[in-house]
Amino acid sequence: MTAVGAVLLHTSPAHVPVFDxxxxxxxxxxxxxxxxxxxLLARARVEGPEAVAPALLEVLAGAVARxxxxxxxxxxxxxxxxxxxxxxxxxxxxxVDRPMAAAAVAAGRRMAVLATVESTFAPTCELLxxxxxxxxxxxxxxxxxGAWERFEAGxxxxxxxxxxxxxxxxxxxxxxxxxxxxxxxxxxxxxxxxRIPVLSSPARGLAAVLGPQPSRAGES
Numbered sequence: 001m002t003a004v005g006a007v008l009l010h011t012s013p014a015h016v017p018v019f020d021x022x023x024x025x026x027x028x029x030x031x032x033x034x035x036x037x038x039x040l041l042a043r044a045r046v047e048g049p050e051a052v053a054p055a056l057l058e059v060l061a062g063a064v065a066r067x068x069x070x071x072x073x074x075x076x077x078x079x080x081x082x083x084x085x086x087x088x089x090x091x092x093x094x095x096v097d098r099p100m101a102a103a104a105v106a107a108g109r110r111m112a113v114l115a116t117v118e119s120t121f122a123p124t125c126e127l128l129x130x131x132x133x134x135x136x137x138x139x140x141x142x143x144x145x146g147a148w149e150r151f152e153a154g155x156x157x158x159x160x161x162x163x164x165x166x167x168x169x170x171x172x173x174x175x176x177x178x179x180x181x182x183x184x185x186x187x188x189x190x191x192x193x194x195r196i197p198v199l200s201s202p203a204r205g206l207a208a209v210l211g212p213q214p215s216r217a218g219e220s
Contacts, residue, residue: 005030006209007063009056009082011041011075014156015183015202019074022206030210035063041075045119049081057085064091072096072209074183074202077119080127096183096205097127104199105132108176111139112196114166115181116148116159124181140174142166151184163188172196 005027008019016034023030037059040052056078060071070092073082079095086093104111105128113124121141128137144166150158163185167178178198180186186200 005032006069006206007033007035007060007067007071009035009037009060009063009071009073009075011038011078012036012151012184013038014151014154015074018183018186018202019206022203023210026203026207027210033063033067033069035059040078044077044081045117049078049119049123052078053081053085056082057088060085060089060093064089070094070209072205074205076115076124076182076201077117080123092209094205094209095127097124097181097201098131099204099208100179100199100201101127101131103204104128104177104179105135105137107197107199109135109137110174110176111137111179112142112170112175112177113139113179113181114142114144114163114185116144116151116163116185117182118143120181124179128179142170147185156187159184160188160191164191167192167196167198168194170194170196 013036023032040056044052068091072094073079074096076097079097083093083095111128115121125139128139144163147159147162172195175196178196180200183202186202189198189200192198
């Protein structure tokens with residue numbers, strides 16, 4: 001059996017090369033097992049995230065039965081549902097946007113949340129409030145029109161350009177931090193010109209689930 005550093009559950013195959021590149025850059029030697037189940041997001045958008053819990057449990061139980069390793073769920077819409085299954089699975093389950101949310105609430109009180117699908121807003125805003133605890137937050141929601149359609153069509157560059165333009169359209173007085181709610185939006189952070197800090201989830205999420213990596217032979 002191949003050793004696995006973490007199981008990653010995606011709802012789009014476009015996430016696989018993104019996380020492999022992050023692994024190669026930041027966590028050399030870590031082994032990732034990717035599961036791609038697009039129908040989970042499709043159903044959650046129609047019926048709500050809780051509706052996919054049984055199917056999600058079945059998928060993840062099969063994965064961790066082969067290797068009892070942590071799970072990282074890269075879909076923000078179903079992230080909270082996935083985390084709730086950790087006791088039944090017997091392994092840690094982390095939604096990819098939780099470390100980003102913690103960094104966001106540490107950066108300021110005014111949050112501008114950008115998303116390309118409407119279903120992402122509720123779980124993301126709930127997560128920010130959870131991470132903030134008793135600290136008051138001001139959260140504004142900004143849907144990026146047309147971006148998700150471009151992503152689904154395979155036009156990743158077009159999707160990211162629209163997200164970056166939406167971030168740049170925000171005035172500094174509107175927000176202390178911009179939160180890119182979906183992992184698919186992360187590349188837009190490299191395109192923005194705004195002075196407002198822009199946070200994305202993939203690198204932080206992967207680092208959190210893999211933890212400190214052991215030194216390779218010959219390294220101190």
